[in-house]
Amino acid sequence: MNLSGIKHLVFDLGGVIIDLDTQATFKAFEKISGIPMVEWVKGVHESQLFLDYEQGLLGDAEFRDGLRNLCGVGLADDVLDKAWNAMLGAIPMHRINKVIELGKTYRTFVLSNTNGIHERAFNQILLDSSGNPTLDHFFHKVYFSHVMKMRKPETEIYQTVLEENNLNPREVLFLDDKPENLRGAEKLKIQTFLVPSPDSWLELF
Template identity: 25%
Template sequence: MLAKAIFLDIGGIVLEINWRKTVEALGVFDRSQQDQIWSVLGSAKIHLELERGNATPQEFFAFVRSELKLSPEAPLEEAWNQLILGPLPQVDQIFDRYAGRVPLYALSNTNRPHYDYFMKQFPVMKRFDRILTSFELGHRKPDSEIYMAAATEVGLSPSEIVFIDDSPANVDAAGRLGFRSFHSVNSVSATLEILQRHFSN
């Protein structure tokens, strides 16, 4: 069966992400302290629920302010968005080569503040045919439900979709469901090599 669509993760595939930039924007520069903060924030239940659309940004930011003992004036949403550095170098090559020829979708664990930020700041994000987000689908990778919901949304079976993600766990989960699933991290050339094996130039 021929592949008919492309699913790309956003962070590490299209945009460069560095969570330390958020912690630095909050005034913390000691790396061990940064690790401690992110181990709390990154794995907090409310963060995961924010990405599933089950918690509001206001609830999440209130949790962060309380957990880190931040003042009400701290620019928390601005700091939260600082982890999104911008498009990977040459990432437009993916869209130049495949946009208009193969449906290009994003499938991402993300949240409303990050979504609003990258859609406003980075024009490359508007080159996707559609962006499928965890907070809209109600599940997050590597939950099996998000992959199947995304495939249903675009009207294709998993075996017809080439999926590329920077997380081995996400890649493995998609592969078990029948997606043509591949790993790439911060490398447009590696992503292009994968796509070239499935789609003609």
């Protein structure tokens, strides 16, 4: 794609910067609860619990209680957290190094639908791989849905990023692995790129 006129890059996190395997979490919950994985997949898509947690409408303790209700078993916090975090993979340094390089030419941002338990987990992954405990070290600014109390693909979350940083949407490229999130950004005239696999965006630059 033509990057002329692009001055700002907004990255999703899961499936773009960090490797993501949601099936690993479904399998983990199947193992600890005895409930078939297909039921967990269905529950994630139908239960408001997960959307509310991503949007910061529930705290960590409330979310864990919701998971216990779904499991039907009184599991300890650390057991639930381990299963919930099973989807989070590596943050390879070649992606971080590319972000650092791009930061010399573009203003770089993260805009991610995430949650408190995952944030602590990927911060630890980042610390182990890079020696730095937060993404703020590598990006100009980081936005998380659970902190903002809004989530993609709602247009208000993109509008907030644009307004807070005085960005012209036509000068912004948003990279995400979910088509519905790109469509939300496109409503505001933001340029978009679908990331089919975590390293595919590297080919743009």
